[in-house]
Amino acid sequence: MRLIFLTVLWLCLSIAVHCDEEDREEATVTEELPEGVAVETDEIVYVSPTPNGHIYFAEHFDVPEEFEAKWIRSQAKKEGADEEIAKYDGKWAVESLMKDGLKGDLGLVLKSKAKHAAISAPLDRPFVFTNKPLIVQYDVTFQNGQECGGAYIKLLTQETGMRLSQFTDKTPYTIMFGPDKCGNDHKLHFIFQHKNPKDGSFSEKHAKKPNARLDEYFKDGKPHLYTLMIHPDNTFDVSVDYKIVNKGTLLEDFSPPVNPPSEIDDPEDRKPDDWDEREKIADPDAKKPDDWDEDEPEQVADADATKPEGWLDDEPEMIPDPSAEKPEDWDEDMDGTWEAPLINNPSCESAPGCGLWKAPMKANPKFKGKWRAAMIDNPNYRGKWRPRRIPNPDFFEDKHPFNMASIGAVGLEIWSMSDNILFDNFIITDDKLVSEQWAAETFDLKRNLVDRDQSDGWNIHKPWHWLQKWGRWTNSNEWFWPLYGIVTFLPLGIFLIYLVRWVYSPDEEQAFAERIRRWMNKKENAFMVYGMYLSLPVTLYVWFLWRRVVEESVVQRLMNYTNKNPWLWAVYVIIVGLPLVLIFTFCCNSQEKQDAARAALAKKTDEAVEDDEGAEDQQNEDDSESVPQLEGDEEEVKDDEDAKDEVEEEGSEDAAASEEPPVERETRRRVRKD
Numbered sequence: 001m002r003l004i005f006l007t008v009l010w011l012c013l014s015i016a017v018h019c020d021e022e023d024r025e026e027a028t029v030t031e032e033l034p035e036g037v038a039v040e041t042d043e044i045v046y047v048s049p050t051p052n053g054h055i056y057f058a059e060h061f062d063v064p065e066e067f068e069a070k071w072i073r074s075q076a077k078k079e080g081a082d083e084e085i086a087k088y089d090g091k092w093a094v095e096s097l098m099k100d101g102l103k104g105d106l107g108l109v110l111k112s113k114a115k116h117a118a119i120s121a122p123l124d125r126p127f128v129f130t131n132k133p134l135i136v137q138y139d140v141t142f143q144n145g146q147e148c149g150g151a152y153i154k155l156l157t158q159e160t161g162m163r164l165s166q167f168t169d170k171t172p173y174t175i176m177f178g179p180d181k182c183g184n185d186h187k188l189h190f191i192f193q194h195k196n197p198k199d200g201s202f203s204e205k206h207a208k209k210p211n212a213r214l215d216e217y218f219k220d221g222k223p224h225l226y227t228l229m230i231h232p233d234n235t236f237d238v239s240v241d242y243k244i245v246n247k248g249t250l251l252e253d254f255s256p257p258v259n260p261p262s263e264i265d266d267p268e269d270r271k272p273d274d275w276d277e278r279e280k281i282a283d284p285d286a287k288k289p290d291d292w293d294e295d296e297p298e299q300v301a302d303a304d305a306t307k308p309e310g311w312l313d314d315e316p317e318m319i320p321d322p323s324a325e326k327p328e329d330w331d332e333d334m335d336g337t338w339e340a341p342l343i344n345n346p347s348c349e350s351a352p353g354c355g356l357w358k359a360p361m362k363a364n365p366k367f368k369g370k371w372r373a374a375m376i377d378n379p380n381y382r383g384k385w386r387p388r389r390i391p392n393p394d395f396f397e398d399k400h401p402f403n404m405a406s407i408g409a410v411g412l413e414i415w416s417m418s419d420n421i422l423f424d425n426f427i428i429t430d431d432k433l434v435s436e437q438w439a440a441e442t443f444d445l446k447r448n449l450v451d452r453d454q455s456d457g458w459n460i461h462k463p464w465h466w467l468q469k470w471g472r473w474t475n476s477n478e479w480f481w482p483l484y485g486i487v488t489f490l491p492l493g494i495f496l497i498y499l500v501r502w503v504y505s506p507d508e509e510q511a512f513a514e515r516i517r518r519w520m521n522k523k524e525n526a527f528m529v530y531g532m533y534l535s536l537p538v539t540l541y542v543w544f545l546w547r548r549v550v551e552e553s554v555v556q557r558l559m560n561y562t563n564k565n566p567w568l569w570a571v572y573v574i575i576v577g578l579p580l581v582l583i584f585t586f587c588c589n590s591q592e593k594q595d596a597a598r599a600a601l602a603k604k605t606d607e608a609v610e611d612d613e614g615a616e617d618q619q620n621e622d623d624s625e626s627v628p629q630l631e632g633d634e635e636e637v638k639d640d641e642d643a644k645d646e647v648e649e650e651g652s653e654d655a656a657a658s659e660e661p662p663v664e665r666e667t668r669r670r671v672r673k674d
Contacts, residue, residue: 135429135435138425315354
């Protein structure tokens with residue numbers, strides 16, 4: 001047991017030291033930044049991030065001067081549009097969020113609506129599709145919601161002599177990615193331009209529509225992080241706020257498909273005139289029966305019906321309203337002859353009915369309807385005609401659509417009916433850890449502040465809000481999961497080990513376990529509390545692990561993080577191997593103790609031992625003192641003392657009545673004591 005606690009203590013200290021080192025590294029970076037950049041807002045410190053690693057483009061918009069020097073507003077006109085709206089004159093500005101924003105955190109804001117707007121910036125170095133993944137990430141905030149318009153970005157194709165000042169919707173792009181909405185149609189675009197290897201032409205390939213609901217992202221007014229990852233094995237995944245909403249392969253999950261079919265219908269083929277596609281036909285030999293009358297109506301008047309007594313034949317159902325008067329301004333030349341409005345005849349209220357009586361209708365037993373011949377199998381049926389298949393003259397097979405055209409710039413070319421759309425924290429890289437670190441230093445801080453400001457403390461009606469915040473925090477603190485696993489499963493493991501030892505260990509340990517069991521039986525809530533203590537953390541742990549496996553591929557994240565921190569392999573070995581070794585050791589030791597105890601018990605039973613009354617009394621006193629009296633056991637202890645006195649009296653009477661051999665008396669004494 002000491003070994004277990006020492007191991008757990010060592011693991012906790014190791015994790016704490018590792019986290020402390022990371023905190024010191026972050027603190028060192030903060031101290032090296034210029035004064036005035038780090039600003040504290042309600043205990044959340046935002047520092048303009050410094051891009052590190054394999055980065056092709058990174059922009060946080062925190063320095064307006066750098067933005068003006070790097071980004072280029074389009075001066076072109078949109079082709080095919082009216083002159084009044086053809087110009088890209090949408091207004092761009094660098095501002096902070098209108099509410100719940102971090103001080104010092106700025107973003108690119110679209111200030112105008114119902115206007116075409118375009119702006120772009122060159123990459124630090126072109127991205128060439130080789131053997132590394134492409135990761136594109138940025139966050140968007142629809143501060144005033146979104147009625148109709150997009151917030152997507154375009155990764156422009158690298159070209160010689162690229163003129164970003166003439167950026168339009170016709171400018172060649174490699175990938176278009178981001179949210180778009182109009183009315184109730186919510187989209188998350190992922191479109192890439194595929195090059196036909198036969199003729200060199202480009203065509204758009206649209207990813208399948210996500211199954212997840214996207215409407216909340218356009219109306220909640222919160223920042224949302226959009227991430228696109230394309231891998232060299234032609235797979236991709238699209239995530240929003242770290243949650244994967246769409247994934248698949250470039251070869252199978254796009255429309256139209258990357259590779260055309262190998263065969264197509266012959267456009268010159270025509271169906272023969274004698275081709276009969278009718279599977280069933282009317283029997284030509286069938287004849288209508290002679291007694292089949294098609295003129296019989298479906299319903300006829302009931303001949304057995306009689307007019308109810310008191311029916312008023314001469315009274316109409318409706319009569320002119322006697323109290324109505326012609327309006328004074330009624331002009332018969334213009335309005336015609338005035339007639340009083342009709343009302344229900346009051347005389348008919350007490351009668352079964354008024355007016356001409358008619359017998360009710362009933363189903364006609366002679367009705368058969370229109371006669372039709374029975375259907376039979378068509379002897380000339382040849383099946384559904386289809387044109388013959390011929391080889392597709394335009395067929396090609398591109399097994400590596402990931403090899404797209406190189407990317408040279410990033411741009412925004414949008415039209416929106418809503419203004420104040422904020423774009424922030426663009427990054428293009430080939431390293432997932434770099435993009436995650438960038439998001440942790442930018443988006444996570446912003447979103448945490450927004451969530452905290454929008455929640456007025458603990459809300460009992462929204463407990464999942466705090467679980468979601470906890471889940472987001474654990475996503476950015478990988479060290480928490482091993483620690484939580486230890487804290488969660490260690491009590492359960494100790495309890496199971498103790499049960500094993502209780503089952504196989506006699507004498508003192510079993511006696512102690514028996515006292516614990518008796519005490520817990522007295523305390524009705526003891527088992528319930530302990531069960532909740534074990535089941536609740538385990539349930540939450542399994543639930544969050546399942547969420548992460550489904551949404552983020554936790555295995556891949558864990559492997560990447562472990563490769564970056566090799567010392568974790570030793571921790572995993574200890575965490576996985578130590579419980580197995582301990583359980584195996586305890587089971588083996590328990591079996592040896594059990595065999596030894598049985599041998600000792602057999603030896604005591606077979607060998608004669610002189611009965612020493614003084615030693616017996618002293619042993620009984622030692623046993624009574626060694627067992628502590630537990631709360632709630634006063635009655636049981638009293639019953640045990642009474643039983644002990646009765647046993648002693650009975651023993652005295654038996655000793656006076658007859659003398660027995662020492663072995664038998666010793667055996668009786670041992671049984672009574674037990």
